[in-house]
Amino acid sequence: MRMYDIIEKKRDGQALSEEEIRFFVNGYTNGDIPDYQVSALLMAIYFRDMTEQERALLTSAMVDSGDTIDLSAIMGIKVDKHSTGGVGDTTTLILAPLVASVGVPVAKMSGRGLGHTGGTIDKLEAVPGFHVEITNDQFIELVNKNKVAVVGQSGNLTPADKKLYSLRDVTATVNSIPLIASSIMSKKIASGADAIVLDVKTGAGAFMKSYDEAKELAKAMVSIGNRVGRNTMAVISDMSQPLGNAIGNALEVEEAIDTLKGNGPEDLTELCLTLGSQMVVLANKAATVEEARSILEENISNGRAFEQFKTFLESQGGNSEIADDPTLLPKASYTIELPAKSSGYVDEIVADDIGTAAMMLGAGRATKESEIDLAVGIVLHKKIGDPVQEGEALATIHTNKEAIDEVKAKLYESITISGETVKAPTLIYDTITE
Numbered sequence: 372m373r374m375y376d377i378i379e380k381k382r383d384g385q386a387l388s389e390e391e392i393r394f395f396v397n398g399y400t401n402g403d404i405p406d407y408q409v410s411a412l413l414m415a416i417y418f419r420d421m422t423e424q425e426r427a428l429l430t431s432a433m434v435d436s437g438d439t440i441d442l443s444a445i446m447g448i449k450v451d452k453h454s455t456g457g458v459g460d461t462t463t464l465i466l467a468p469l470v471a472s473v474g475v476p477v478a479k480m481s482g483r484g485l486g487h488t489g490g491t492i493d494k495l496e497a498v499p500g501f502h503v504e505i506t507n508d509q510f511i512e513l514v515n516k517n518k519v520a521v522v523g524q525s526g527n528l529t530p531a532d533k534k535l536y537s538l539r540d541v542t543a544t545v546n547s548i549p550l551i552a553s554s555i556m557s558k559k560i561a562s563g564a565d566a567i568v569l570d571v572k573t574g575a576g577a578f579m580k581s582y583d584e585a586k587e588l589a590k591a592m593v594s595i596g597n598r599v600g601r602n603t604m605a606v607i608s609d610m611s612q613p614l615g616n617a618i619g620n621a622l623e624v625e626e627a628i629d630t631l632k633g634n635g636p637e638d639l640t641e642l643c644l645t646l647g648s649q650m651v652v653l654a655n656k657a658a659t660v661e662e663a664r665s666i667l668e669e670n671i672s673n674g675r676a677f678e679q680f681k682t683f684l685e686s687q688g689g690n691s692e693i694a695d696d697p698t699l700l701p702k703a704s705y706t707i708e709l710p711a712k713s714s715g716y717v718d719e720i721v722a723d724d725i726g727t728a729a730m731m732l733g734a735g736r737a738t739k740e741s742e743i744d745l746a747v748g749i750v751l752h753k754k755i756g757d758p759v760q761e762g763e764a765l766a767t768i769h770t771n772k773e774a775i776d777e778v779k780a781k782l783y784e785s786i787t788i789s790g791e792t793v794k795a796p797t798l799i800y801d802t803i804t805e
């Protein structure tokens with residue numbers, strides 16, 4: 372088999388066979404096929420697309436390029452959730468204990484990564500003592516015992532995706548539905564879940580800015596998951612403004628606690644109930660999403676979800692007293708209010724820019740080497756559509772630096788106020804099951 376022929380075939384718009392797809396994925400991973408030939412193929416895929424069958428084959432080939440996590444020793448149907456990324460997305464911290472409280476096993480592998488705030492692991496490390504350095508055996512034992520555990524990423528998962536993603540980054544081929552969908556799904560499948568709930572974000576703070584693009588990506592990922600034997604569904608949700616009110620690591624832990632107690636922000640609560648219900652159904656713990664939702668609501672009001680969160684923190688060395696007394700979480704030295712410069716209705720809270728402001732405070736990593744300040748961040752007091760009076764606080768900035776003029780300027784730039792009433796954006800746009 373020759374790489375030349377594979378490039379030519381895709382250039383002419385034909386579907387590649389399983390053998391051809393495996394040949395280029397394996398050949399590229401082990402260094403036999405050079406960047407320039409794979410670049411040409413990626414560009415051909417960008418323009419010619421891939422059939423649903425090809426996308427599933429590409430995903431499987433990427434999964435098989437490295438290690439896979441074996442969760443078969445965990446009882447029950449393991450359901451994982453994946454979000455395509457947003458600002459202030461605290462859902463994992465809430466969903467893990469919430470669905471575990473219903474008996475759904477949550478075996479979460481998570482990362483740190485770059486971005487506006489830390490990843491799920493960084494956020495959890497705001498809890499004094501909490502650690503994710505546990506062995507695979509301990510991880511499995513904890514999930515069997517408590518239904519929930521979080522471990523740091525280990526092993527060499529999907530090396531093909533790592534190489535292909537770096538190459539896409541420098542060849543203008545990142546923005547391709549078959550390539551994005553196979554990249555995301557290969558990582559989820561290699562992590563061992565039996566079923567997957569996807570939260571595909573759309574809006575200014577999302578990877579997919581328009582609803583149509585988000586829907587296309589959601590459909591592509593759901594098709595891949597189901598073709599490779601993992602029950603998969605997707606929810607398309609809004610990311611035009613940050614989710615919830617808190618953006619920052621310890622601040623989001625506090626927000627998660629509020630939500631588990633039933634006092635969380637409305638949008639964050641609603642999204643968690645929506646995604647959680649789908650997880651419960653995929654895990655066969657309820658027959659319908661309506662039934663699942665009422666069980667989850669019940670476990671919030673009777674305190675089971677909150678107790679599950681405390682058990683989860685303790686089982687990984689964390690001080691669960693933070694749940695009853697959030698002042699035990701890391702605290703910033705200064706809290707500074709951001710007063711509205713005019714009266715009216717909040718028209719825009721550009722999620723991306725709010726995230727950048729949080730990163731400027733130190734809440735996220737700009738480079739792999741940056742250190743995160745777990746205490747700092749932003750708490751919004753207004754969301755799109757809310758009325759506001761001149762001088763009223765739009766947000767509170769939690770900071771360890773006194774000089775934050777640039778952060779304030781960034782926030783003023785990203786929050787706009789209109790003289791006319793503004794409609795709050797739709798939170799859940801769609802549910803995709805096939």
Ligand code: URA
Pocket residue numbers: 536545550551552554555578
């Ligand atoms: N995120 C991924 O993991 N892969 C992509 O291709 C795009 C976003």
Ligand code: CA
Pocket residue numbers: 458459460461614615616617618623626639
């Ligand atoms: Ca939040």
